[in-house]
Amino acid sequence: xxxxxxxxxxxxxxxxxxxxxxxxxxxxxxxxxxxxxxxxxxxxxxxxxxxxxxxxxxxxxxxxxxxxxxxxxxxxxxxxxxxxxxxxxxxxxxxxxxxxxxxxxxxxxxxxxxxxxxxxxxxxxxxxxxxxxxxxxxxxxxxxxxxxxxxxxxxxxxxxxxxxxxxxxxxxxxxxxxxxxxxxxxxxxxxxxxxxxxxxxxxxxxxxxxxxxxxxxxxxxxxxxxxxxxxxxxxxxxxxxxxxxxxxxxxxxxxxxxxxxxxxxxxxxxxxxxxxxxxxxxxxxxxxxxxxxxxxxxxxxxxxxxxxxxxxxxxxxxxxxxxxxxxxxxxxxxxxxxxxxxxxxxxxxxxxxxxxxxxxxxxxxxxxxxxxxxxxxxxxxxxxxxxxxxxxxxxxxxxxxxxxxxxxxxxxxxxxxxxxxxxxxxxxxxxxxxxxxxxxxxxxxxx
Amino acid sequence: xxxxxxxxxxxxxxxxxxxxxxxxxxxxxxxxxxxxxxxxxxxxxxxxxxxxxxxxxxxxxxxxxxxxxxxxxxxxxxxxxxxxxxxxxxxxxxxxxxxxxxxxxxxxxxxxxxxxxxxxxxxxxxxxxxxxxxxxxxxxxxxxxxxxxxxxxxxxxxxxxxxxxxxxxxxxxxx
Ligand SMILES: [Zn+2]
Ligand SMILES: [Zn+2]
Numbered sequence: 001x002x003x004x005x006x007x008x009x010x011x012x013x014x015x016x017x018x019x020x021x022x023x024x025x026x027x028x029x030x031x032x033x034x035x036x037x038x039x040x041x042x043x044x045x046x047x048x049x050x051x052x053x054x055x056x057x058x059x060x061x062x063x064x065x066x067x068x069x070x071x072x073x074x075x076x077x078x079x080x081x082x083x084x085x086x087x088x089x090x091x092x093x094x095x096x097x098x099x100x101x102x103x104x105x106x107x108x109x110x111x112x113x114x115x116x117x118x119x120x121x122x123x124x125x126x127x128x129x130x131x132x133x134x135x136x137x138x139x140x141x142x143x144x145x146x147x148x149x150x151x152x153x154x155x156x157x158x159x160x161x162x163x164x165x166x167x168x169x170x171x172x173x174x175x176x177x178x179x180x181x182x183x184x185x186x187x188x189x190x191x192x193x194x195x196x197x198x199x200x201x202x203x204x205x206x207x208x209x210x211x212x213x214x215x216x217x218x219x220x221x222x223x224x225x226x227x228x229x230x231x232x233x234x235x236x237x238x239x240x241x242x243x244x245x246x247x248x249x250x251x252x253x254x255x256x257x258x259x260x261x262x263x264x265x266x267x268x269x270x271x272x273x274x275x276x277x278x279x280x281x282x283x284x285x286x287x288x289x290x291x292x293x294x295x296x297x298x299x300x301x302x303x304x305x306x307x308x309x310x311x312x313x314x315x316x317x318x319x320x321x322x323x324x325x326x327x328x329x330x331x332x333x334x335x336x337x338x339x340x341x342x343x344x345x346x347x348x349x350x351x352x353x354x355x356x357x358x359x360x361x362x363x364x365x366x367x368x369x370x371x372x373x374x375x376x377x378x379x380x381x382x383x384x385x386x387x388x389x390x391x392x393x394x395x396x397x398x399x400x401x402x403x404x405x406x407x408x409x410x411x412x413x414x415x416x417x418x419x420x421x422x423x424x425x426x427x428x429x430x431x432x433x434x435x436x437x438x439x440x441x442x443x444x445x446x447x
Numbered sequence: 448x449x450x451x452x453x454x455x456x457x458x459x460x461x462x463x464x465x466x467x468x469x470x471x472x473x474x475x476x477x478x479x480x481x482x483x484x485x486x487x488x489x490x491x492x493x494x495x496x497x498x499x500x501x502x503x504x505x506x507x508x509x510x511x512x513x514x515x516x517x518x519x520x521x522x523x524x525x526x527x528x529x530x531x532x533x534x535x536x537x538x539x540x541x542x543x544x545x546x547x548x549x550x551x552x553x554x555x556x557x558x559x560x561x562x563x564x565x566x567x568x569x570x571x572x573x574x575x576x577x578x579x580x581x582x583x584x585x586x587x588x589x590x591x592x593x594x595x596x597x598x599x600x601x602x603x604x605x606x607x608x609x610x611x612x613x614x615x616x617x618x619x620x621x622x
Contacts, residue, residue: 003586020501020529026541028597029586083531107495107533111599 003029006121007050010034011041011067012083013059017106021054024113038062038070045074046219048274049229052120056083057091057103065095072099074220075229079120083108131197146182147330148323152315156183159312164190169262171247171307172285174314176421176447177364180285181245183312188241193281196240199233203254204246211254213270222271234267234278241281247307248288248299255300262306282307287421317359317366324354327363331370332382343374346382353384360417361446368445409444412437416446449477450579451519453507455485458524458550458571460564466572473576473594473610474583474619483507487525500527500538504545513544518582520575521547536574536598539581546578553601570601573609580615583622588615 008030010021018034025032033048035041037059044050053071057064068080082103084092092103102116146153163170164187172180181200188198206214213222217232233242244250250258261267262282266275284307293299317324328346336343346354350373359365369388377386389406412430419425427437441447450470454463467478490502503521513519520539527535527549536553539546553570555563576594588595591603593612598604611619 014530016530020531023501023529023538023541024532027539027581027587106531107528108531109533109599110535113532114597114599 003121004031006052006124007031007033007048008117009041009044009050009053011036011038011053011059011064012056013037014056017056017083024110025117028117038067041067042070042074045071047272049075050078051124052079052081052101052117054081054083055100057088057095058085065091065098068095068098068100073228081116146179146186147327148320149326150320150323152320153323156312156314159310160186161190163187163310163312165192167281169281169307169309170283171309171311172283172314173311174285174287175316175360175362175417176287177362178314178316179363180287180314181243183314184241184243184283184285187283188243188281191241191281193240197237198241198243199237200243200245201233202245204249208251208254211250212257215254216257216267216269217272218270219272222269229269232269234261234280235276237280238278239280241283244282244284246286246288247284248286248290248293252300255303259300259303259306262303289420317362321355324366325351327366328354328370331367332374335371335374339374341374342379343377343382344380347384350382350384350387353387360413365413405444408440409446412440412444413446416441448516448518449479450474451517452478452480452575453483453519453521454480455483455521455523456487456525457522458554458567460567461522461550461571462568465568466575469572469609470575470579474579483521485521492528495528496526497528497534498523498525499529500535500547500549501529503527504538504540504547508540508545515544517544518579519545520579520582521545522550522571522575523547524550526551536604537578539578541581541586542584543582546582548574548578550574553604558601566605569609570604573604573607576609580611580619583619585611585615585618588612590614 008025010018010032011034012018012021013036015036018036022032022034033044033050035044038061041053041055055064055067055071059067062070064082068082071078071080079101080095080099082092082095082100083106084103085106089103089105092100095103101120104112104116146157148154160183170184170187172183174180184200185198188194201211201215203211213230213232215232215234217230217235220229257267265279266277268275290299290304290308294301294304328351332343332346335341354366354369361368370382372388373382373386377383389410412426415426415429419429423434423437427434430437432440452463452467452470463480467480471478485503485506487498487503489506490499492499503523507513507519507521527537527547529535529538534552537546537548548571550567550571551557553567553574555561555566573594580595585595587597590596590612591606592608593615594607594610595612595615596603596607598607610616
């Protein structure tokens with residue numbers, strides 16, 4: 001990380017001090033701003049963010065201690081260094097107790113100054129690296145989750161590797177449960193951005209206002225409840241990848257905002273003025289018919305063309321049934337480890353049931369079925385009786401369960417898949433209202 | 448573009464010819480040397496017994512003798528400071544025309560060690576190249592051996608080469 005990404009704010013009423021510290025840090029390549037009093041400093045803090053603030057303890061008006069409190073209210077992560085004269089070391093110690101990073105006495109030893117600043121910078125870099133490392137480990141384990149040997153899934157692997165090396169926007173399409181998020185993570189993990197985070201955004205889960213502040217962040221006081229400045233997902237993804245799941249669900253207004261960010265790579269936080277530049281790769285996923293949505297005027301055509309540069313279609317599981325045995329093996333291994341339960345295989349007739357079923361919920365439904373079977377089943381193998389009812393009804397055997405709930409669940413899932421998860425349409429067909437349908441989706445964990 | 452070293456109360460043990468030659472090699476530019484007289488009293492702080500380097504820089508900036516196709520650097524042996532810091536080895540206008548470098552704290556004698564002219568020569572050379580680097584817009588480099596590395600101890604200066612690292616060289620060459 002470059003020094004130019006670190007901001008230093010110098011607050012001192014003496015112009016000479018401001019100027020000489022400014023020149024000193026500019027030569028280090030930092031972004032440096034100065035303020036001549038507390039009020040001026042707070043204004044600058046509203047406009048842009050800083051990592052370090054040098055604060056003179058004695059200033060007319062708001063003194064250094066008071067300013068320190070106010071800065072911490074705006075942004076807790078700023079490291080504050082108190083500038084003091086020998087005479088006021090006592091109040092500097094008080095500032096330390098209230099959370100100042102350190103203090104320096106005038107005149108400052110250049111070596112001491114370099115030391116304090118490089119310590120802070122190194123800490124911040126380390127923190128960032130730790131986050132990125134953790135993310136990386138998670139990514140790697142995610143990639144292994146795409147399992148299969150069928151020609152259809154091999155084609156997907158090939159596309160992932162091809163596009164990963166580029167910075168192209170990717171649109172991942174496929175039915176619910178086909179593993180679109182796994183593909184996004186695999187692209188990221190195989191790209192040069194892998195040491196930076198991949199930040200997922202579920203566009204279907206949040207309302208407009210929340211999504212906006214989630215994406216772009218906000219300044220303190222941007223709206224009721226915005227007590228602190230917060231970075232948005234675009235900023236968190238800087239250097240890495242941002243993954244929009246269910247992109248087909250974003251509102252008109254957000255479509256416009258997104259288009260602008262895609263074109264300029266710039267935005268402002270809610271309630272802010274500072275233009276923020278980000279370097280992010282964009283991956284989107286949808287199970288909706290975007291072309292139809294464009295025709296109906298529900299999805300902007302210009303945004304559609306921006307996103308639809310490189311498309312990966314994930315085949316539904318029913319079109320790559322030859323992968324079922326190897327997927328089953330994979331999930332058995334995974335859950336036996338998680339549950340510490342020695343079930344290591346599946347009976348042939350149970351596997352046969354799995355092969356006959358159509359899997360409207362795709363790989364996710366298969367994973368759920370195996371998980372459930374491993375919970376209720378007994379070692380050493382999964383038996384046919386351990387499988388959920390709807391699988392059996394779909395196959396040759398008679399239903400093992402007459403539970404109304406199982407039937408309801410299977411029926412709702414079928415309709416949802418028929419309607420491409422269009423909630424309004426599905427609710428109409430099912431003869432229930434949208435809220436009830438949402439409740440049932442949650443209850444049966446259909447997502 | 449060329450470089451002008453302005454000697455003002457500089458140390459007589461410094462070999463000016465070698466200095467000019469080596470600075471010229473690093474920047475690939477002609478280096479001229481000129482003795483000048485400055486009104487040092489304006490920059491003197493009687494309490495600290497040091498000279499305010501920014502004021503000295505202003506003296507030559509305001510003299511009207513600076514030129515857009517010339518980088519000028521003052522070579523002096525006075526002890527320099529800026530008000531907030533205890534001392535500085537030198538100062539430069541980042542991306543500007545003027546800089547200043549002092550040998551005062553580059554002498555072994557300053558640290559109670561025996562005189563060593565060779566060491567002094569190489570230290571002042573690096574300091575001059577470093578400050579001139581700033582006037583070309585170069586900022587501090589994280590490579591410990593690069594002449595653009597920021598050093599607040601002479602030992603750090605001794606560690607550096609009197610040349611840019613690969614990265615800084617790339618930046619300089621692209622100017
Ligand atoms: Zn420097
Ligand atoms: Zn360098």
